Every structure is written in structure tokens, then in C-alpha cells.
Amino acid sequence: MKVYEKVYLILQELGGRASEGNIVDKYIEMFPDYDEAYTKTKTSSKSKIRGTINAEIVRNSLHKNIKLDKSKQPYEYYIDMDTIHKYIIVQPIGKTNTIKGFITNNSERWAESREYQKKWLQSLHSTVLFTKDKKVFAKGLITKLAVSDDDEYPLDYYYDLRLVDYIEYDKIIEYSEHKQGIFRHYELLEKEKSDRIFKYINLVEQEVYLDDIGADERFQHTLNDIVAIPSTKPIFAKNPIEQNGRRIFPRNLGYAKAAIERAAYKCEINQDHKSFISNSSQKQYVEAHHFIPLKFQDDFLYSLDVPANIVSLCPNCHRLIHFASFNEKKKILLHLFNKRKDFLQKYKIPITEEELYEIYNS
Numbered sequence: 001m002k003v004y005e006k007v008y009l010i011l012q013e014l015g016g017r018a019s020e021g022n023i024v025d026k027y028i029e030m031f032p033d034y035d036e037a038y039t040k041t042k043t044s045s046k047s048k049i050r051g052t053i054n055a056e057i058v059r060n061s062l063h064k065n066i067k068l069d070k071s072k073q074p075y076e077y078y079i080d081m082d083t084i085h086k087y088i089i090v091q092p093i094g095k096t097n098t099i100k101g102f103i104t105n106n107s108e109r110w111a112e113s114r115e116y117q118k119k120w121l122q123s124l125h126s127t128v129l130f131t132k133d134k135k136v137f138a139k140g141l142i143t144k145l146a147v148s149d150d151d152e153y154p155l156d157y158y159y160d161l162r163l164v165d166y167i168e169y170d171k172i173i174e175y176s177e178h179k180q181g182i183f184r185h186y187e188l189l190e191k192e193k194s195d196r197i198f199k200y201i202n203l204v205e206q207e208v209y210l211d212d213i214g215a216d217e218r219f220q221h222t223l224n225d226i227v228a229i230p231s232t233k234p235i236f237a238k239n240p241i242e243q244n245g246r247r248i249f250p251r252n253l254g255y256a257k258a259a260i261e262r263a264a265y266k267c268e269i270n271q272d273h274k275s276f277i278s279n280s281s282q283k284q285y286v287e288a289h290h291f292i293p294l295k296f297q298d299d300f301l302y303s304l305d306v307p308a309n310i311v312s313l314c315p316n317c318h319r320l321i322h323f324a325s326f327n328e329k330k331k332i333l334l335h336l337f338n339k340r341k342d343f344l345q346k347y348k349i350p351i352t353e354e355e356l357y358e359i360y361n362s
């Protein structure tokens with residue numbers, strides 16, 4: 001490894017910015033074999049290393065991500081954080097590794113061969129997507145790079161691993177404009193492509209398979225982080241999964257957020273209904289209710305999980321619409337039906353007043 005690459009690693013270790021003195025000390029600590037290249041005595045080694053580091057970096061003007069602050073004496077080095085931020089790495093685990101084996105042996109660390117050194121050096125703080133047989137099964141944020149003494153695979157990167165099942169491999173291929181249609185090796189995608197993929201991952205991550213109560217709770221706790229998804233056209237109905245013998249349709253919390261934003265965090269039964277300020281959103285607390293409940297999805301060709309079918313209700317009205325006697329529900333339902341029927345029509349969710357009553361009276 002070249003001196004300036006080592007400096008890059010050291011800078012990452014030191015948090016992105018360091019003086020010459022810090023770097024030299026860390027250099028000696030991280031690369032104890034330095035003595036072979038320099039003299040044996042510590043003091044003269046230090047000044048030689050300092051001289052070498054400076055010369056190498058200046059001559060190589062420079063390692064792409066290392067910046068030199070010459071206004072400081074002695075010089076300060078730092079990493080331009082923007083250049084190492086927000087990359088996506090796509091890492092197939094190979095033919096011989098199984099997912100189970102991977103989780104046993106690689107839950108913290110992955111080792112790469114020397115040929116990927118350049119990409120590896122830029123991987124800190126990137127997100128890695130592990131793939132097997134055209135399936136993304138795990139993702140991790142890279143927290144540390146380190147060199148090991150393994151001959152074949154000396155380049156380690158460490159991460160916080162999380163198993164995921166919501167990321168579609170084909171989408172990653174599409175957004176990365178990958179020509180072969182398959183990733184064969186360690187691949188660090190450039191920023192523009194990474195940004196596209198991040199956007200996709202963040203949006204699909206908001207898609208959850210939860211019942212009403214579970215979804216409500218997740219929604220309220222994470223409201224501030226949820227990205228509202230604007231929706232402009234009907235979406236085909238999505239497939240449910242089986243959970244404990246029950247069928248559950250996915251819901252994207254981004255649509256629920258769009259719906260309550262649309263209502264300006266007010267109750268759609270009566271704008272004067274007051275609740276309290278939510279700690280998560282710092283807005284008035286309201287709940288998102290699927291006007292035609294998702295469990296009736298089979299009766300519709302188009303998705304019920306769209307803002308057109310989600311209403312913003314104060315907690316009292318929300319409980320009422322679920323638990324009141326039908327006669328009491330009816331007044332609220334008619335009010336909402338009149339407000340929503342055209343909007344629902346636009347999203348190809350046709351429903352009559354009578355059908356609605358039937359749903360809520362069952």
C-alpha cells in the first residue's frame with residue numbers, strides 16, 4: 001500500500017482531520033513494519049516518516065480524497081467528507097457462500113482482495129448491499145476499514161449488518177445502469193447512481209407488513225423520518241403475505257404521511273378537533289386511517305394504499321370509526337364519503353355509499 005493510501009486510512013481512523021504529528025504517531029502504531037523502510041531509531045524515524053508523508057502526498061497531488069491545509073503549521077490533513085459519503089457498494093457473496101454461512105462468518109466483516117484496493121479505500125461510511133443469486137438479503141453501513149495480514153484477502157471492511165427482504169435486485173440493476181444485468185464482484189457505484197438507489201431504498205423501507213395497530217404505532221414513532229410520497233396515478237393492487245394464518249397487505253408509511261400532510265395535521269371530520277403536539281413530528285397528533293380498510297383489497301383491482309384512500313383523523317374520531325355502533329359511525333362515514341368519492345374515483349377505487357356501509361357494518 002502506498003504511503004498516501006495509508007495516510008487516508010489513518011485520517012479515517014482519526015475522524016477525518018489531523019495534524020502531521022498525529023498522523024506520524026498513528027502511522028507508527030498502525031504500520032509497525034515501517035522501521036524496515038526507515039531507520040531504527042524512533043526520533044529520526046519520526047522525522048523521516050513526516051518528510052515521506054509530505055513528499056508523497058504533494059507529489060501525488062494527490063490522493064483524491066485527501067486535502068492539505070497549508071495555512072496550518074505544521075500542515076493539517078483532512079478528508080473531504082463529501083467525497084466519501086453516501087456510496088453504495090454491491091457485494092455478491094459468491095457461488096460457494098450460503099446466506100447462512102455468511103451470517104455465521106461475516107456478520108461483522110468482509111474481506112476483499114488487493115485488486116479492489118482503490119474502491120475499498122473509498123468505502124468508509126458507504127452502505128453495502130450483500131447479494132446472493134440475484135437477491136439483496138442484507139445491508140450494512142461500513143464503519144471501519146482495516147488491513148489484515150491475510151495474503152489473499154487483506155482488505156477488511158466492518159459494518160452494522162441488517163437482514164433485509166424489501167430491496168429488489170432488479171431495481172438496483174436498473175438504477176445503477178449495470179450493463180451485464182448482474183454484479184460479479186465488489187462494486188462501488190458512483191455518487192449519482194448511489195443517490196438514486198438510496199432514494200429507492202429509503203422509500204421501499206417505509207413499506208411495512210403490519211396490521212392496523214402495529215402500523216399506527218410504527219407510523220407515530222417514526223413520523224419525523226418518514227418521507228411523504230406524492231402519488232399522482234392509480235397503483236395496481238399489491239400482493240399480501242401470510243402471517244399467523246392471516247393475510248396482510250403491505251402499506252407504505254410514506255402515503256400515510258402524504259395524507260396527513262394534505263390535511264395539514266387536522267381531523268378531517270372537523271378541523272377544530274384538538275389533540276396534542278406529537279413529540280415525533282412536533283405537529284398536532286393525528287392518525288392515518290384507510291377509509292376502505294386494506295383487508296378489502298381483494299375486491300379492488302387498484303391499491304387501497306394510496307393517499308386518496310387515507311384520511312387524517314383525531315384519535316377520538318379514529319377510535320369511533322373503528323369501535324362505535326354503526327349508527328354513530330354512519331354520520332362520519334357519509335361526511336367522509338362525500339369528501340372523498342371523486343378523489344377515490346381518480347385512483348380507480350370505485351365505491352358506493354351502500355357498499356361503504358356494508359364494509360363498516362360487517
Ligand SMILES: [Zn+2]
Binds near residue numbers: 212288289290318322
Ligand atoms: Zn384505522
Ligand SMILES: [Zn+2]
Binds near residue numbers: 267273313315
Ligand atoms: Zn376528529
